[in-house]
Amino acid sequence: MSEDLIEGRSGLSRLRGLGGLQLAFVVALLAVAVAFPVLFPSPVATNYGVFALIFVAVASAWNLFSGFSGYISLGNAVFFGSGAYALGIAARDWHVTGTAVFALLPLSAAVGALIAVPFGLIALRVRRHTFIVITIAVFFIFQLMAYNFSFTGGTTGLDAPFLPWAPQTYNNPFYYIALGCAVGAIALSWLIRRSRFGLQLRAIRDDEDRARGLGVHAMRVKLSAFVVAGAVTGLVGGVWFFYLGQVEPSSGFDPLFDLSVVLMSFLGGLGTVSGPVLGALIIEPGQLYLTANTNGYISEILLGSLFLVAVLLVPRGIIPTGGEYIRRLTRRGRAAIPAAVPSVPQAPDTAPVQEAQR
Amino acid sequence: MAREIYQAIVDGILVGGVYALMAVGLTLIFGVLDIINIAQGVMVILGAYLSYELAARLHIDLFLGLLVTVPAMFVIGVVIQWAFIRPLRGRERTSMTLLVSYAVALIIEGLLYEFFGANSRQLNASYVTSSVHVFGFYLSYIYLYGFVLALVLVAALFTLLYRTKFGRSVRATMQDATAARLIGINISRVAAITYGIGVAVTAAGGMVFGATNAFNPNSGYDLISRLLAIIVLGGLGSIGGALAASIFMITLESVVDIWQPTWAIVVFYAALVLVLLIRPTGLFGRKAVRAQ
Numbered sequence: 001m002s003e004d005l006i007e008g009r010s011g012l013s014r015l016r017g018l019g020g021l022q023l024a025f026v027v028a029l030l031a032v033a034v035a036f037p038v039l040f041p042s043p044v045a046t047n048y049g050v051f052a053l054i055f056v057a058v059a060s061a062w063n064l065f066s067g068f069s070g071y072i073s074l075g076n077a078v079f080f081g082s083g084a085y086a087l088g089i090a091a092r093d094w095h096v097t098g099t100a101v102f103a104l105l106p107l108s109a110a111v112g113a114l115i116a117v118p119f120g121l122i123a124l125r126v127r128r129h130t131f132i133v134i135t136i137a138v139f140f141i142f143q144l145m146a147y148n149f150s151f152t153g154g155t156t157g158l159d160a161p162f163l164p165w166a167p168q169t170y171n172n173p174f175y176y177i178a179l180g181c182a183v184g185a186i187a188l189s190w191l192i193r194r195s196r197f198g199l200q201l202r203a204i205r206d207d208e209d210r211a212r213g214l215g216v217h218a219m220r221v222k223l224s225a226f227v228v229a230g231a232v233t234g235l236v237g238g239v240w241f242f243y244l245g246q247v248e249p250s251s252g253f254d255p256l257f258d259l260s261v262v263l264m265s266f267l268g269g270l271g272t273v274s275g276p277v278l279g280a281l282i283i284e285p286g287q288l289y290l291t292a293n294t295n296g297y298i299s300e301i302l303l304g305s306l307f308l309v310a311v312l313l314v315p316r317g318i319i320p321t322g323g324e325y326i327r328r329l330t331r332r333g334r335a336a337i338p339a340a341v342p343s344v345p346q347a348p349d350t351a352p353v354q355e356a357q358r
Numbered sequence: 359m360a361r362e363i364y365q366a367i368v369d370g371i372l373v374g375g376v377y378a379l380m381a382v383g384l385t386l387i388f389g390v391l392d393i394i395n396i397a398q399g400v401m402v403i404l405g406a407y408l409s410y411e412l413a414a415r416l417h418i419d420l421f422l423g424l425l426v427t428v429p430a431m432f433v434i435g436v437v438i439q440w441a442f443i444r445p446l447r448g449r450e451r452t453s454m455t456l457l458v459s460y461a462v463a464l465i466i467e468g469l470l471y472e473f474f475g476a477n478s479r480q481l482n483a484s485y486v487t488s489s490v491h492v493f494g495f496y497l498s499y500i501y502l503y504g505f506v507l508a509l510v511l512v513a514a515l516f517t518l519l520y521r522t523k524f525g526r527s528v529r530a531t532m533q534d535a536t537a538a539r540l541i542g543i544n545i546s547r548v549a550a551i552t553y554g555i556g557v558a559v560t561a562a563g564g565m566v567f568g569a570t571n572a573f574n575p576n577s578g579y580d581l582i583s584r585l586l587a588i589i590v591l592g593g594l595g596s597i598g599g600a601l602a603a604s605i606f607m608i609t610l611e612s613v614v615d616i617w618q619p620t621w622a623i624v625v626f627y628a629a630l631v632l633v634l635l636i637r638p639t640g641l642f643g644r645k646a647v648r649a650q
Binding site: 070122125126129134136137138140141145147148259263266270303305311312316 | 579628
């Protein structure tokens with residue numbers, strides 16, 4: 001466990017202010033993101049942009065709970081779908097139309113956060129595989145509720161209020177809202193990662209019992225992060241719903257959504273701030289392109305294969321592996337720096353679940 | 359009313375037996391390899407499609423076809439374990455293996471769509487459509503045969519696990535992989551064969567499932583979430599627990615189905631959540647499963 005915490009501490013001092021180079025890079029990236037709809041004004045391009053940013057936001061939100069704490073959630077679509085449905089139901093029942101619907105977006109975030117509380121109180125009592133299975137179970141309960149209740153519109157789902165905007169520029173406002181969500185989610189996860197709260201989360205990931213022994217209020221910390229993730233995901237769910245104009249139980253509560261955000265974080269690098277961003281920017285446009293240009297099944301096969309290849313070639317994700325590679329390049333020629341922590345012996349083929357039986 | 363409830367209970371037990379077969383495979387894989395095999399659901403469907411092909415093209419009886427499909431699924435399982443699961447190690451192994459099996463599930467699902475399309479199918483045979491009248495209950499032959507098949511296979515699994523040398527090494531690996539390795543058990547081999555066996559039983563489960571339900575490549579998700587609920591309820595890694603939980607959950611669902619067909623499956627998951635609130639390790643789970 002010490003390895004990561006030490007890394008975290010040195011990371012903290014390094015990031016007290018972002019390094020000049022990093023800052024310049026972030027600003028440049030942001031400038032490109034802001035200018036994107038001007039540079040590529042076609043609706044096709046901005047459509048890709050909106051979806052990519054939506055997934056940057058939700059993957060970052062997933063990572064700031066699951067990546068930092070090690071509790072892999074396969075139920076974040078619960079927040080996403082609930083945020084979407086909350087917006088749809090509120091707009092319908094309160095007769096909100098046109099752009100006024102944007103004022104309802106905080107409601108989506110609130111619903112996401114509110115659902116995360118009981119969900120977390122139940123699911124966070126158990127760990128590892130059992131936690132994953134509970135999140136899947138809760139996910140299916142929500143999907144079935146969306147199918148079966150009458151106020152959710154059943155199988156047909158809900159429609160968003162119509163926006164009388166020109167098709168040529170229709171995507172642009174959504175692009176900037178999604179960009180705002182994405183930047184917010186990234187900033188949030190950056191702030192959490194370098195804070196005491198983030199250290200507590202990572203201590204829980206490394207050894208929850210020891211963290212507890214050291215005075216970390218594990219449940220409180222986990223639940224807080226879960227609620228933050230729920231709020232962000234719910235908010236983005238609302239944006240997504242308004243952008244698409246409709247939600248159905250199978251699209252709002254989509255098992256592939258859960259899988260995608262996890263894949264994005266893993267591909268980029270679990271528990272890093274930039275990993276999920278990179279992963280989302282690679283996978284989501286790729287997926288959109290494949291679904292548009294092939295028969296859908298191919299895209300599924302390719303997505304699965306891509307992941308298998310990624311796991312076998314870069315098992316720790318692109319950002320950590322790439323960072324290590326760059327560090328090794330820059331260190332070439334200097335005296336070898338001995339590893340701070342003795343290398344851990346290779347785990348046997350079957351992971352030591354039973355270790356805790358001692 | 360009472361008569362309907364009895365009928366639902368009998369149905370639940372018969373169907374539960376088939377789920378038990380699939381759940382035992384899943385919990386066995388978990389116990390030995392410490393992974394949740396998400397692909398189990400779609401592998402059941404793959405098993406169903408294999409039976410379908412054999413029956414439709416070569417006119418081989420569904421039960422006879424198992425002599426082909428079970429070994430085939432065994433080989434598929436061993437290959438998947440060897441190629442994708444064996445190389446994974448390190449701290450994130452738990453979640454990595456989960457995602458790898460999810461990715462495998464996606465690939466298989468995509469391939470099934472590619473070959474068979476999205477239309478629902480159902481396996482057919484003379485005993486699928488006819489039923490027998492016993493003690494006032496109408497029982498479809500396929501449910502009876504399927505239940506018997508499940509009983510035989512579960513008994514065979516138990517014999518393998520508790521009466522053979524290989525079974526002893528499997529149980530030793532489940533108890534403590536490191537210690538098992540120290541006393542000379544080849545755990546890579548045990549892991550590969552266990553994964554193969556866990557997948558092989560889905561061929562039988564898939565055949566019965568395919569004969570009693572309409573299925574398409576997408577049916578795997580519904581199945582895997584049920585199976586996961588069952589093995590968590592029974593206690594991860596507990597074979598007896600998987601048996602008991604299958605019968606209990608499927609019977610519960612079948613009884614609730616009388617009044618509330620649309621909500622029956624919710625009761626299923628709600629029961630899981632409730633039980634875990636009281637007993638986080640599941641009904642028959644060991645403490646170790648919960649610890650990290």
